[in-house]
Amino acid sequence: MAINLSGESVLILGAGVTGIAVARSLSAKGASILFADDQVENVEGFKVSKSDQIQVDGLSFIVISPGWKESHPLIVKAQAAGIRLVNEIDLAWSFRAELVPGQKWIALTGTNGKTTTVEMAAAMLRAGGVSAIACGNVGTTVIESVESPEKYEVLVLELSSFQLHWLREASFVAAAILNIAEDHLDWHGTFTEYARVKGSILDRASTGVFNSSDLEVVNQAAHWQGRKVFFSLETPAPGEIGIVEELLVDRAFVSDPQEAAMLAEIVDVKPTVPHNVANALAAAGLVRALGVSPEAVRSALQNFSLGRHRIEEVANINGISWVNDSKATNPHATVASLNSALSSIWIAGGLAKGAEMQELIAKCKSRIKVAILIGADRELIADELRSQAPEIEIVYVDAPGTYQRGGRDNSLMEAVVKAAAERAKTGDRVLLAPACASMDQFISYEPSAHR
Structure with a gap:
């Protein structure tokens, strides 16, 4: 796509973080911008209209933000009119050719662990002397990263199923799939379709990095013809990455597949829990595909800490650990x-x-002392607890009458904490791990974000 968009008329679907970043980019290149959003009424510097008020005639193209379904009436109307549909990542890819032509992209998807793993990978690249940033579904948008004055050598993209659904052009030196489990089935319709979309990240990759312990990931890999590198917590075969005794080892990106390169010790990964060690192996696979040394991988892991809201101990009071x-x-x-x-x-x-x-x-009933349940679908959890573990105490906490989603009233979480404190004793752990999205009660997964 040309960098000069003077005279172009562009509709952006969704006035969220991605949409606003795209609007600023395209506006700076001369395009005339209109937002379609049924929830947001105002965006400084741009016009916002309800989706049912939009006329597609005369539009140069439409940029779709993640989460918009193909069945949306406005998208159906645009497709019928032959209007080109573009997503933010492909748009950034088209600008990359002129702005940072030597820039390489690696990418990762999965149901869980994506953010931690792309941040690990970016840290490994930087430890190896490569300027890199994690972007996409985490932190900075891809288009902002491409246009950054830093001129990054490598972008590490975290891609959600929503982003992958619309992806058509961008390509990756390497792409990884961490895991595929039930999620967003309300959007994708079936698990089969969700898994297919996750697997589509391989369509534009040269090397694929796969979790061999996840059956659906292995299934997606089976249908792909590129270079395959598997990782697991087991002893690796030639061409794989895994664990030997207390070491993370690489038998994939070595000159002699009968040999192994030591990447790190297990204790270098913090917290040293199985899923986080698997994240480290996946990150190592991505960066080793770009030639990052084992020494850089280890240095990055030794200095890496998880971001907030990921098994984060926020307090330890009277011997009770409170974990977010x-x-x-x-x-x-x-x-x-x-x-x-x-x-x-x-x-x-x-x-x-x-x-x-x-x-x-x-899988977890033996590790649950008390279940404190909130939100719209809490009965799904309660029903399974009653069926499989009736001895576990179930406590319902309803939002107080004063509580308003998006307001400053913190009474819902205060009531939750009170219920937990009444039952916790020295040595207990109180864990917020909702197993659900939070949009029915908060505006984000961050506990303080409703303020």
Whole structure:
């Protein structure tokens, strides 16, 4: 796409973070911008209209923000009129050719662990002397990263299923799939379609990095013809990355596949829990595809710490540990969170997004002391607890009458904390790992974001 967009008329679907970043970029290149958004009424410097008020005649093209379905009436109307549909990532890719022609992209998707892993990968690249940034579904948007004055040598993209659904042009030196478990089925319709979209990240990749312990990831890899590198917590075969005794080792990106390169010690990965070690192996696979040394991988891991809201201990009072894992917004992530300790007073609930809770409770019931449940779909969790573990106490906490989503009233979480404190004793862990999305109660997975 040309950098000079003078005289072009562009409609952007969605006035969220991605849409606003795109609007600023295209406006600076001379385009005339209009937003379609049914929730947002004002964006400084731009016109916003309801989607049913938009006329597509005369539009040069439409930029679709993540989360907009093909069945939306405005998209159906645009397709019928032959209007070109573009997503932010492909748009950034087209600008990259002129702005940073030597820039390489690597990418990662999965149901859980994406943000941690792309941040690990970016840290490994930087430790190896490569200017890099994690972007996409985390932190900075891709278009802002491409246009950054830093002129990054490598972008590490975290891609959600929503972003992958619309992706058509961007390509990657390497792409990884961490895991594929039930999530966003309310949007994709079926698990098969969700898995297919996750697997589509391979369509534009030269090297694929796969979790061999995840059956659906292995299934997606089976249908792909590129270079395959598998990782697991087991001893690696030639061409794989894995664990030997207490070491992370690489038998994929070495000159002699009968040899192994030591990447790090297990204790270099913090917290040293299985799913986080797997994240480190996936990140190492991505950066080793770009030639990053084992020494840089180890140095990055030794200095890396998880971001906020990921198994984050926020307080330890009277011997009671209070842990925030609000990023665990689906059952698969919550299994890992609950399994990181022997016993928890568990805070959960919200919007299940079509996911079921049977497997979660089956795997974790021995690690739940009390379940404190909130939100719209809490009965899905309660029903499974009653069926599989009736001895576990279930506590319902409703939003007080004064509580308003998006307001400054913190009474809902205060009531949750009070209920947990009444039941916690010295040595207990209170864990917020909702297994659901939070949009029914808060404006973000961050516990303070409703303020």
